Amino acid sequence: MEDAQVVNLLVRRCIAGDAAAWEEIVRRYNRRIYNICYRFAGSGDDAEDLTQEVFIKMYRTLNSYDVGRGAFMTWVTTITRNLLVDHFRKSKQDRVTDSLDSVASEHEDAMPLSDQIEDKGPAPDARVRSLETGQTVHLALQKLSPELREAVILRDLQDMDYREIATVLKVPEGTVKSRINRGRAELARLLQRTYRQVM
Amino acid sequence: MPGETKNGMQCIEFDTLLSDALDQALTGARLEQFQAHARVCPTCGPLFAEAQAGKNWLKSLTEAEPPANLVHNILSDTVGIQSGRLRETEVAGRVPWTERVREWADTFMAPVVGVVRQPRFAMSFGMAFFSLSIALSVGGVKVSDLKQVDLRPSALRREYYTTTGKVQKYYENIRLVYEFESRVREFKKVATPAEPAPEEKDKTRRNDTSGQPEQRQERNYSQDVNQPQLASAPDDPTVVTVTTYRRDV
Numbered sequence: 001m002e003d004a005q006v007v008n009l010l011v012r013r014c015i016a017g018d019a020a021a022w023e024e025i026v027r028r029y030n031r032r033i034y035n036i037c038y039r040f041a042g043s044g045d046d047a048e049d050l051t052q053e054v055f056i057k058m059y060r061t062l063n064s065y066d067v068g069r070g071a072f073m074t075w076v077t078t079i080t081r082n083l084l085v086d087h088f089r090k091s092k093q094d095r096v097t098d099s100l101d102s103v104a105s106e107h108e109d110a111m112p113l114s115d116q117i118e119d120k121g122p123a124p125d126a127r128v129r130s131l132e133t134g135q136t137v138h139l140a141l142q143k144l145s146p147e148l149r150e151a152v153i154l155r156d157l158q159d160m161d162y163r164e165i166a167t168v169l170k171v172p173e174g175t176v177k178s179r180i181n182r183g184r185a186e187l188a189r190l191l192q193r194t195y196r197q198v199m
Numbered sequence: 200m201p202g203e204t205k206n207g208m209q210c211i212e213f214d215t216l217l218s219d220a221l222d223q224a225l226t227g228a229r230l231e232q233f234q235a236h237a238r239v240c241p242t243c244g245p246l247f248a249e250a251q252a253g254k255n256w257l258k259s260l261t262e263a264e265p266p267a268n269l270v271h272n273i274l275s276d277t278v279g280i281q282s283g284r285l286r287e288t289e290v291a292g293r294v295p296w297t298e299r300v301r302e303w304a305d306t307f308m309a310p311v312v313g314v315v316r317q318p319r320f321a322m323s324f325g326m327a328f329f330s331l332s333i334a335l336s337v338g339g340v341k342v343s344d345l346k347q348v349d350l351r352p353s354a355l356r357r358e359y360y361t362t363t364g365k366v367q368k369y370y371e372n373i374r375l376v377y378e379f380e381s382r383v384r385e386f387k388k389v390a391t392p393a394e395p396a397p398e399e400k401d402k403t404r405r406n407d408t409s410g411q412p413e414q415r416q417e418r419n420y421s422q423d424v425n426q427p428q429l430a431s432a433p434d435d436p437t438v439v440t441v442t443t444y445r446r447d448v
Binding site: 019022023026027030031034035038039044047048051052055056059133134137138140141152156157162174177178180181183184185186187188189191192 | 214215217218221246248249250251252253254256257258259260261262263265266269270272273274276277278
């Protein structure tokens, strides 16, 4: 039996009230959803809370899942993304990363965003010693705008195809590709500047 | 930049194909055109390099390990048990209503509990428990049997119907026995010869105008046989006529 069929069967059993089926769904998807939340929100605690909220919402709206309208994973990711957007709006962590060299509009004398990143925390050499590369990339990822961040997370970390990402983000495939490319480039620029200053 | 054409490819077209190129989905002439454009275009060339570098950075990220209790908390939240996170929120925010009810009940129950915990009451409860357990064991009730009692609705319903059937059967059997007994009694009455009618005895009694009680009734079970009879009425008493005169004053 294919994976999609297994998942659909699990969903049907779960709707029928089978608690074991629901536990199987949770075990299958908790890691993936947690990682999406963690990479987007940046904090482990927030990711844990958001993952729980995703599953609560999923549990309440499982009846509304339509097999004919797409894969279960796409549906789950859409729920996750919507909650992440809500969380982002609530936390008001809006960031402008169209250009790392651009300054915040209301503070013209402020430093470029790439400089602000290095100025926070300990000295660069100490940071390089203390932080692993993965953590540095993770921090840089948090500096991307939410639109670019979610696109690169779904593509490069969750290996979703462009069509699925377009469904989740509710934008055309071309826009998805453009956002992914811009997100990757912004991230690379940010990290290059970081390491250049360290060197 | 978007409108510029270099090596037969516009920058906007390059941007569209960038994802496919990074996914290594471009082949043949299209790939050559793309690479040629990247070599000569001062904007698209660095963009391609940066996008490739960014992709490699992202690929270097390893999967984050979820907390060990995440699945448990999710199941607790969804299947009904209160999760640790919600409990923490409640503790941080306000006292849950169950705690308040418990505190309110404690104000009434604390004195009662204090009295009950005195040694004499504890002894009484111990004896009561001991008696109950003995009564249950004598009655054949075992705790292990109680644990195995099937309390499902279907089982309870079946048990109810079985018990009702037993009671009805018992009642029908008892009625049958009574009917048999009454019939047998009737047959006996018909089969045995008729005894003297009780009216004759009554008639004899009615003719006895002596006014004396029956001999049987004179018997005093507490009286000894040799005990002297202090007073007794003769069998044939003399009739004494007493005339009284009323003196008018």
